[in-house]
Amino acid sequence: MDADQEEPSRRVVARRLEDALPALLEEEPVLVLNGARTVGKSTLLARIATEADRAVLDLDDLATRDAVAADPALFASGPAPVLVDEFQKVPELLDAVKAELNKDLRPGRFVLTGSTRYTALPRLAQSLTGRVHVVDVWPLSQGELAGTRETFCKQLLDDPAALVGGTQTPETREGYEQRVLAGGFPLAVRRSAAARARWFRDYISLVISRDVLEIRQVRQRDSLPRLLRVLAAQTGQVLNIRKAAEQAHLEPPVAGDYLALLEAVFLVHRLPAWGRTLGSRVAGLPKTHLVDSGLASHLLGLTTKRLTTRQPAVLTEFGHVLETFVVNEVLRQASWLDEPVVTGHFRTHDQVEVDLVMESYDGRVTGIEVKASSRVTQQDLRGLRMLRDKLGDTFTGGVLLNLGDRAYTIDERIHVLPVSALWA
Numbered sequence: 001m002d003a004d005q006e007e008p009s010r011r012v013v014a015r016r017l018e019d020a021l022p023a024l025l026e027e028e029p030v031l032v033l034n035g036a037r038t039v040g041k042s043t044l045l046a047r048i049a050t051e052a053d054r055a056v057l058d059l060d061d062l063a064t065r066d067a068v069a070a071d072p073a074l075f076a077s078g079p080a081p082v083l084v085d086e087f088q089k090v091p092e093l094l095d096a097v098k099a100e101l102n103k104d105l106r107p108g109r110f111v112l113t114g115s116t117r118y119t120a121l122p123r124l125a126q127s128l129t130g131r132v133h134v135v136d137v138w139p140l141s142q143g144e145l146a147g148t149r150e151t152f153c154k155q156l157l158d159d160p161a162a163l164v165g166g167t168q169t170p171e172t173r174e175g176y177e178q179r180v181l182a183g184g185f186p187l188a189v190r191r192s193a194a195a196r197a198r199w200f201r202d203y204i205s206l207v208i209s210r211d212v213l214e215i216r217q218v219r220q221r222d223s224l225p226r227l228l229r230v231l232a233a234q235t236g237q238v239l240n241i242r243k244a245a246e247q248a249h250l251e252p253p254v255a256g257d258y259l260a261l262l263e264a265v266f267l268v269h270r271l272p273a274w275g276r277t278l279g280s281r282v283a284g285l286p287k288t289h290l291v292d293s294g295l296a297s298h299l300l301g302l303t304t305k306r307l308t309t310r311q312p313a314v315l316t317e318f319g320h321v322l323e324t325f326v327v328n329e330v331l332r333q334a335s336w337l338d339e340p341v342v343t344g345h346f347r348t349h350d351q352v353e354v355d356l357v358m359e360s361y362d363g364r365v366t367g368i369e370v371k372a373s374s375r376v377t378q379q380d381l382r383g384l385r386m387l388r389d390k391l392g393d394t395f396t397g398g399v400l401l402n403l404g405d406r407a408y409t410i411d412e413r414i415h416v417l418p419v420s421a422l423w424a
Contacts, residue, residue: 013039013144013186016336017137018047025081025108028133031086033113035137036266036291037207038187041113042085044137048111049083057082059089072096080109087112088214094127101131113137115211136330139184139292152422153333156366157341157358160190160415162398164407173374173403176419177307177318180325183294193303200298204228204267211265218261223250227258231268231288232299236323236355238347239270239288248315254363266291271327274344274357278390283347287369293325322419325371326401327356329422334358346383354398356382365391367398374404376416382384384414 017033021044026033033041042058049056057075060067068075069090076082076096087093097110118134143150155163182189188199208224218224227248234244245255262268270286290296297303302321306314334341340361347353354367367387371380384398397413399421407417 003407013040014147015044015144016141017044017135020135020338021048024133025111027107029107030097030110030128030132032118032132033111033137033400034118034134034266035115036139036185037115037211038185038203039113039137039139039266040186041137045083045085045111045113048081052081052083054079054081054083056165057084059084059086068093073099076100076110076396078306080106082110084110084112084337086115088114088116088121091121096261098127098131101128105131109214115207115265117264117266118217120215120260136331136335138328138335139294140186140189141184141329141332142179145184145189146423148423150333150423152424153330154337156368156399157360157364157396160399160413162411163399163417163421164379164409164415168283169418169424170405171418171420176403177304178321180293180318180321181294181297181302181304183297184328185292185294188294196294197298200295203295207265207267212261215261215264218258218260220250220254220258223248223254226264227255228262228267229299231259231262232290232296233317234288235290235296236285236320236327237287238285238342265315267295272344273340273347274359275346277388285347287345289324289327291328293321293328296321296324315372322372323370326368326419326422330356330358330368333422346387348386350399352382352386354387354397359386363394364396365394366396368399369398370419371400371402374402376400376402376404376410382409385411387424388413 032045035041037152045056057064057068059068069092072090072093076093077100084093101109115286141150189197191199204225206276210226227250229245230244230247234240241256242252245252248255255366259268263270265302269289269291271289273284273288275282300317302317331343335344342359344357345355346367347356355370356368359365369380369384380400387398388395395413399413399415400416401417402421403419405418407421409415
């Protein structure tokens with residue numbers, strides 16, 4: 001990454017979630033900031049603590065953890081908001097939180113952060129059903145790194161055609177490659193390529209040895225990093241758990257179980273199939289995505305040097321990681337929207353597909369197709385056209401994002417944009 005791209009990550013980065021949190025605190029009794037380690041949850045919590053003049057209970061600290069475990073009711077009864085970092089370290093605390101909420105259900109009582117997916121902890125999730133709002137905290141977006149306020153996701157739902165007339169940010173293919181390889185983890189994106197590789201290696205080891213094993217003991221612990229590498233090779237593709245199991249030397253049920261653990265610690269996420277009501281030809285399997293394109297690139301051994309060879313196999317890998325990069329950027333923006341959206345991918349059994357579909361709460365639908373080239377073919381538009389023709393007026397429009405530098409309308413309600421439109 002050149003100096004101009006690297007510099008924004010060296011300053012304190014303003015997170016878009018900061019704008020949304022005050023309103024949520026006025027409406028929700030419990031907020032859970034959920035996301036991978038080191039994405040900035042503790043920083044967000046510290047800023048809430050400063051504004052509210054409250055201390056943070058850091059359960060990564062052993063002394064604090066022991067004290068809270070010894071008397072969770074005492075700590076849960078503190079003045080609002082009670083702020084707890086890595087709440088899953090003391091599961092009993094949520095029982096005490098529930099008891100407090102039974103007495104007083106006012107908004108803004110608790111803000112909890114966790115590096116284990118809330119819904120992956122059944123007993124914990126059940127204890128606060130209907131009283132907790134989970135906020136996804138992702139790695140840094142390209143707009144956050146650049147200090148710009150992205151509006152792509154909102155515009156795409158409201159009026160995709162307006163994106164064609166918007167300001168475009170020129171970007172070279174090499175610039176795109178550097179962004180994809182760097183990803184968005186705050187402690188990785190600012191590093192040199194070699195230092196970033198060391199960081200990702202240590203990060204994977206830490207998350208698996210600490211967070212995964214705190215959820216459950218795993219007999220074949222060495223299989224988890226191997227399965228993660230196999231899943232990186234499937235990023236941006238329809239999940240094939242049998243193939244993944246075979247390549248990781250696991251039985252399919254075990255591979256499925258381990259996949260759930262990797263999801264629980266935010267290394268992997270599944271993008272569900274969308275549109276089953278559109279007909280029997282629509283496939284129902286999810287796609288697999290790594291949580292960060294930098295992490296996926298590291299696991300695949302994608303480097304600037306390999307990409308300069310322009311070997312077909314390497315370009316194919318890059319195409320899949322680019323799709324993950326785009327999908328994750330859009331999901332970051334979707335997490336900031338005031339209105340809830342449903343996301344998924346669309347694919348028929350004869351492989352007509354759209355990489356990402358978004359549906360608003362009032363039924364508006366839009367689609368995104370990603371291509372790692374600057375050339376657009378009629379074949380590339382099949383999925384977006386199918387959605388348009390099947391959905392009629394509820395389809396607000398679709399975009400094909402590619403590595404070109406032009407923005408234009410190519411068909412009715414279908415537009416071509418450079419990937420940089422995501423953060424322009």
